[in-house]
Amino acid sequence: MSHMWTFQRVGGLDQVVFKNANDIINLPDLDPKLWVALSCPTIGLDFDERTLALLDSDKDGRIRIPDILDAISWTRDKIISFDSILKTSETLPLSQIDTSTPSGNKLSVTAHSILASLNKSNVDYLSQDDIQQCIKTNADKLYNGDLIFPASSELSPEMQTFIQTAIQTTGAKKDMSGQDGIDLNIATTFVDNLKTWLQWQTKISNTQTPFGENSAEIWKLIQQLKPKIDDYFLRIELAQYAPQAQTALNVDEKYIVPTQNGLLSDEALAELPLSKIDTTNALDLVNGLNPLWKAKISRFKTLVASSLYNPDQLTPQEWQDIQQSLQAYATLISAKPEMAQLTVEIEPSASIEDMSNSVITKLANDDLLNEFKQMVEQDNKTPISASDVLVLEKLVLFHKHLYRLLVNFVSFADFFTPKTRAAFQLGNLYIDGRCATLCVAVDNIAKHSTMANYSELCLLYCECTRHGQKQLIAAAMTAGQGDLLIEGRNGVFIDNEGNDWDANVVKIITKPISIQQAILAPYQRIGRCITEQINKWASSKDADVEKSSEQALQNPANKFDIGKSVGIFAAIGLAVGAIGTALASIFQAIFSLTWWQFPLFFVGIFLIISGPSVILAWLKLRRRTLGPLLEASGWAINGQVKINLMLGGLLTSKAELPTNAKRNLHDPMKQRHQKLIVIFWLAILLGVGATAGWLWHEGYLDHYIKQHNQEQTQNKTDTTTNIDK
Incomplete structure (x- = not known):
């Protein structure tokens, strides 16, 4: 409690900052409720797989807080200072190995031996590649320090038979080269089982029966x-x-x-x-x-x-x-001893019961077991012991990756740093002129989408394929619009190793993407509504015309009724006149405004149309959070980890021209419909002329002309009166 922690408010919650080695050393004292994550899976992460396997000591496929604390404690006992871990160095300086203990001194000797075997005696650091090369070089050697022996041709025929039979009846482990072999525990258990079986068989053979x-x-x-x-x-x-x-x-x-086939x-x-x-x-x-x-x-x-x-x-x-x-014989038979069982990598494929007593007697001899023990002792004295090499590998990996694990588990510093990527970000999805960087692994889409829906993120579930391989991802779209984001669209997914995958959208969780989308959404809905209504009206009129044509052809006696047509034209004229009057009133009201009232008018129109949509979208965008998305992928998250508008704009980038690019606005592929434009304006003029003619014929224009003349006369009278005055 005496340690002074530093916290930073990021993503709606307080996250611890690792400033020095003491912050890591004192991490066991930090309240687990202040950790961003409580657990995470070992698969579906952009993280070193070998390091995750070493952290997952109980092999349950999960990394939890105790696993990380154990790694810190284990590493602290092997190195001098934690300051080098903060640098996430690719190599482990040999000077960092704590040689004050016998185990540390042995690790230092092994490290120098590894470098010497690789002709790097003048190098004072150890890398993961050095460890892998050492393992690969020593794997094919009989005495490589792994204390596991396969049935190698370098051994005597009797020892080969001993090892092969032990593998078949007791089990096996994988040695450094990947071959099946046995260690001293398997060999001892094998011999003990042989002796137990042999004693039982001896008792049976000594039992007197008449047969x-x-x-x-x-x-x-x-x-x-x-x-x-x-x-x-x-x-x-x-x-x-x-x-x-x-x-x-x-x-x-x-x-x-007999049955149908003639057989019993x-x-x-x-x-x-x-x-x-x-x-x-x-x-x-x-x-x-x-x-x-x-x-x-x-x-x-x-x-x-x-x-x-x-x-x-x-x-x-x-x-x-x-x-x-045979009663006494039967009693011994029913008392068959149980053979000892071991937890092994390769399960036994045969039983001692299938072996003859002569073979059992030969293999149960202590000479073979003693010879195997001598082999183990010699292997244990190998300068580069496999067990020590594995410890060095673990130390190198923890020294290299432990800090990155902390800033992706204890805090999400990598996620909130624009130039870095978090461990759960698997790559970039390019689709619809955008690049989504928040792409997480998915195991089951139906199960994942149920929980991820609460994140309030627009998610694209994509099936990615490459050279026969397949993986599922969920990509968050946090910028741009979603009009063209539909199921079935294709894109390209680039993983963090630079491999490109064909991506196909198989499911979409539709949510607000950006304020820009919210502003344009009402106008797009109005446009779609108008288009749909025009389509419906045109379809109905087309159907009416087709029906009328059929009736006219079927009954030629029906003639054109001029009276009805006049009524129809009159109705159309009244409608056009009403619309014109309404438009005239609107424009009269608009042009009666002063210059400074024009901007306020258009702002008011914008607020009336787009205001509600923008407010609703803003409220939903404020609720966007990373927690449910990761929870659906197997994480356990403390808090919400909010994604605000600025972070959303960084997680999805839109297509933009380079800053030094030039744009030619002349599009050679754009068609110029000059004739259609002329015809369009002629149609407008003819329509206006026909409407005016009809209005004059019906007497509407006379009324307006008289009214206009009266107003002009009154204005002249008023002007004369004013002049006289």
Whole structure:
């Protein structure tokens, strides 16, 4: 609590500023409620994937606050100062490794060994590329320090068999080269399982039975035949008890009728009795057997012949005696030991039960296990140990990427800095003369749009394809207009690596985009309304003309009625006159204004038409927020993270000519319709002349002329009176 934090109000919430190393070191003391994010996914980010994998220690696909704090604590124990982390350097200076501890000193030795193996002994820093080259160089070596050994041809045949069998029955791990191998834990567990199995098999073989080495086979046959033989003897007892039921106890004819393909079903035969049922108190082991069980009965007869009074028959008592003689054997069989199981990358594909006792005895020898232990000890003494290389890789990656993670998780400094991009911004979408930079990953469009709708952002959901690959993105349009943003439009998505993807708009969440759109929207709606009404009127008139023409052709007796036409022309004249009078009144009122009232008049008209639309759009644009958009992509955000008008203008840029460009306004492709213009003005003049003629014919002009003459006479009289006075 004694640390002095610095906060900056950005995006509608207070965000911590990382000014020095102490801000990072004291981050565990910062209230989690003051972090911008609480968790984020490990996929769909413009961030180093290997670093995210190392941060996600529990492999649940999420990065949370404890994961970041653990990374800070782990890194703090390995380096001298956190000041170099603020620089987000691509390399780790060897002088930054804390050699005051045995583990740190070992890392320093390993780092120098890596550089020496790469012929960089004169270099005093380590990069991620150096680590990758070291891993690649040592991967094919048998002793590479990873303590995992595949069945390499460099090993003896006996050791190769040992490793291969352990992989098949116990499991495997991937070594540095990506091959399947075993470590000391797998080898020890494998040998222990072999010894346990061998001890159990020894107890079984030492158990005395009348059948000697045939006991195991006889026991398996008994397990298979017991239900059928018991069923047979039960049916015999029922036949002896109720002879009239003997027919019902045998096979019904309908069950042995061939199927459509002329064959009997094995499933049907398996359900039938073992042999013919009569009152004979013995099972004939030769004749009358169910064909499906005959082979097993024959083998059973051969193995237990010494225990039968009649080698061709089995009595109920002999059946019970045979099972009783194997009781001790059965007890050991049911006590089969459980083999130890390990958590491995490659699951076992076979079982020890499938191995012969001779092979088990050979592999369970301690000599092979001791030889493997010596291999592990030698591998552990390798100057460049794989475990130390992985620790160095983690340190280099955290040193390089930890600060960027903090300014994209604890705060959103990268998002609110115009020249940088946040970790969740995957690239730029170019469409409709604009470039949208706020493009986030989407897994499921339907699920994502439900939550993202609350962001009040106009979102374009695009399906992006490139060389057989596909990804889904949501792009926020925060500037310009949305008239031509429709589903099905194509654009180009450029990811942060410079790869171009074909983008197709598959869904749109329509929201206000800009104030400019709000100003023009009412006029566009009025224009569309007028166009629709004209289209409807023209369509109806066209239909009326077509209908009238058909009626005239069908009934030639109908003649042109001049009376009706005069009425129609009179009505049209009255309408035109009314419109003219209204326009005259409006223009008279306008021109009666003084010069300074003209701007106020047009401002008032603008406020009446566009004012409500602009106010509503402004209120909605103020509610634009980043939180729901990221929440839909799997983030957990503290607060709203507002997107104001200025930031919205930066997130979507419109097409603009360069500052030093010249523009030629002469368009050679623009058609000049001179004849049409002349015809248009002639039509206007003819219309005005026809209207004036009709008004004169009806006497309207005489009235206006008399009224005008009276006004002129009155004006002259007034003027004369004034002069006399």
